[in-house]
Amino acid sequence: MRFDESVIREIHARTPIAEYIGQYVPLRKRGNDMVGLCPFHGEKTPSFHVHPDRGFYKCFGCGEGGDVISFARKIENLDFNDAVRMLAGKAGVELQPENPGAARARSEKEAIYEANRVAAEFFARALHGEAGAAARAYCERRGFSAATIETFGLGFAPPGWDALRDALAQAGVDPAIGERAGLLKPSQRGGWYDFYRDRLMVPTYATTGEVIAFGGRALADEEPKYLNTATTPVYTKGRHLFALNVAKRATQKDRTLIVVEGYLDCIALHQAGFENAVAALGTSFTDEQAAELRKYADNVYLCYDGDSAGTAAAFKAIDIATKVLEHAGRSVRIVGLPKGEDPDSYVRAHGHAGFQRLLDEAKPSIEFKLDPQIDRLGGGFDSPSAIARKAEELIRQMTPREEWDRWRVYVAGRLKVNVDDLRNSRFFANGANFVPAYGSAGVSGSRHVAAGAQPHSFEREVLSVVVEDPALAAEYVDRIAPGRFRNEVYRRVYERIVEQAGRLRETGDLYVLFAEDAAGLDVLSDLGRRDRSKTRQYGGADERRALLDRVVERLQLDDDKTRYQELSREIDRLYAAGQPVPDALRGEFDALVGRLKR
Ligand SMILES: [Zn+2]
Incomplete structure (x- = not known):
């Protein structure tokens, strides 16, 4: 039996490898890895490494390594199918037999993952090689440490046309697969050439650990500045978030993620200690990315550049964030960068504390959208009642109904008008809304x-x-x-x-x-x-009491009438049966009749 690829993916996604292996092997954190004594060979010093963000383990003593499924097979002595069935059971993944079409697609995807993996390793080696000097200098200017370069698997695509092509060929990767992966381009003279040349290479990992795409940053001023993987069988533009494979670990603490626009901004934030930063990867923020965030975060900060393009992007992102995140109970805040700054420049100039301050001051998304409108209203020439009415309209358009009052307080405070004026303004807005005096509308x-x-x-x-x-x-x-x-x-x-x-x-x-x-x-x-x-x-408390007293009297009268009818029926019944009417009953009846006469 073959399993649909999605089953394997789901098992990877839902089975944190460090937790699973940790049930068998005590693990300690060392850098980005977890280390422990290898369960597959006898050793006294730990050489067994687990990479939680890449989803695999490796023993440097005996060479054992693989993903969570291969670990389960080996340690529980199971064959592949049984290991998958067991892990699927634990993770609550439904099993379905794979159809032949899915099998073909799966083998192509696997080949692309492999091509990407080979390419990422090649780029990483090239960064540390002779040709990588300019790229290393670029990383240095950006302030990237060796650990950052390692964590993000940064690399360098050498100049020329065939370095990667040859490396892929050497690793036995079919160049047609290299093309499907977006790494190679077909040449008009036949054959293939490298798509990325003389660029800093930034791989994007799936949350399950595979390399799914690359971004190539020009080292100088060449255009285009960024060259990114287009859609491939393993990567759809707008579906993935850069660095989520790393950031999802940090979210275990406080379920908070920071979204920035560029991957280099994102890396800069990680290096400054914001390991919960992700990047939306060269597109505007999408529904699918928001849905991905929703899995890991209850609090989302959207951080856009402090220029008009950044503000416009933020407004678009808020609409999506409201729909996908806020309606699902997540909080969304907008980080306001000063004009001309991006997250990278800001965190480098002001450090961790400076950026943390921006996070602390981040505005709820509604406030971010309301503020410019309030400023415009406050700066105009409207009369106070017109301001109140327009402000109330804004609130009703832009905020959820259950929060109207909260926002009325906020807006009224900023416009220096009375909260009740906002709440009531629309009733006086025009004749159609005017309600007749009490009494004429029943x-x-x-x-x-x-x-x-x-x-x-x-x-x-x-x-x-x-x-x-x-x-x-x-x-x-x-x-x-x-x-x-x-x-x-x-x-x-x-x-x-x-x-x-x-x-x-x-x-x-x-x-x-x-x-x-x-x-x-x-x-x-x-x-x-x-x-x-x-x-x-x-008019006042007396008048209110008088009205309630009249209601009490009327209710009492209703009660008396009902009781009068009950007692009359009972007395009639007793007479008809020739039985005496008890004194208590007669007494109550007489008193009732007296009251009703009044
Ligand atoms: Zn070992």
Whole structure:
């Protein structure tokens, strides 16, 4: 049985190799590796290395090495199929037999991975060789340490046309595969030539450890400055994130990732100690990249260059980040670089602490988008009421409904207007929105309360009073029980106000209380609309109490009538049966009749 390639990939992705091997071999961290005593040969000093970010292990004593599957085979003495089945079981990966088409595609992909691996090794050797002097000098100017060069597998593509081609041929890589990998170009005279020449080479690794693409940086001012792998069978532009194979380890601490535009910016951040930086790899930020981030991070910082192109890119990225990340509960913040700076220049000039300060000051994505608009509003010639109205429109367009109040507070503070002016501005905006004074629009006229049973006439009255003065809700709840409410939304609003009465100080608190309850919010805004109209209904506490007292009386009257009918039926039944009417019953009935007459 052959397994679909995706099964193997999923096993790699879901089985951290250091953790898995760590169950058999005690491992210690040494640099980027984990080391321990080899389980496959007897030794007293550790020569068994595990590379967590590349997904393989290697013993320098006995030569054993491979991926997590080969480790499982060897240590558990299993054949390939059984090892895959076991690891798939542990990792929760579904198994499907592979079809012949998938097998062909898999073998091509494997050949491309192999070509990339050979190329990466060749480039790395070339960087340290004679021809690599200029590239080494470039790394030095960039401030890349030997450890950084090693971690990122940086290399050098020699000048000339055939150095890599010959190296691939020597390693037995079919040049047609080299072409499929984007490493070689077909020559018009037949044969192939090297695509990357005289460039610093930066490989991109899949999170499972394979080299999937390269970026080539010109060492001087040649154009193009960057030459990148186009889409190949193992690499789709816009799907992968550079350095995620390294950064995903750092996310285990705090589930935070920093996204920058360029891979050299990203490397500079890693070297400055921000090992959770990734780069979006030569494209604008995509949905797929955001979805990839979502797997590893709860907090995402987007860091774009401090120029107009960078700002434009940030705005685009925010839309994607909001859709894919924020809607999935992740936090997205925008790092503001000063004009003319990129992450590399900034971190080199200001160090780890300087860049950390930028992270600490990063704005929530909404704020980043709102701020320029607020500045424009504040700097214009609008009247305060027009400013309030436009600001409210911005908030409603640009922020999620449950956060409107939070952003009203922010925007009002920046524009020096009243929060309530924002909240209410739209009701006065034009005639169409103006709501008639209380009374002329009946309860049933409210399209907002479509759900649930038709409310009693008092339900709205009670709510509009307690919305203005929540303390009264607690005071009257014994006499006006929530169970009296026929409309469930009204009842829910009333109940919550009763519960929270002690903590509600102003009407704005109510909006926060009902942040998650869209129907409740509709009721509130509907009530608020009437309460803010020119004829304010309730002048003061006395007037509010008087209204509630009238409701209490009316409810009492309803109760009395119901009870009167019950008692009448009971007395009639007793008479008909020739039985005496108990005194208690007669006493209650008489008292009831007395009250009802009044
Ligand atoms: Zn060994």
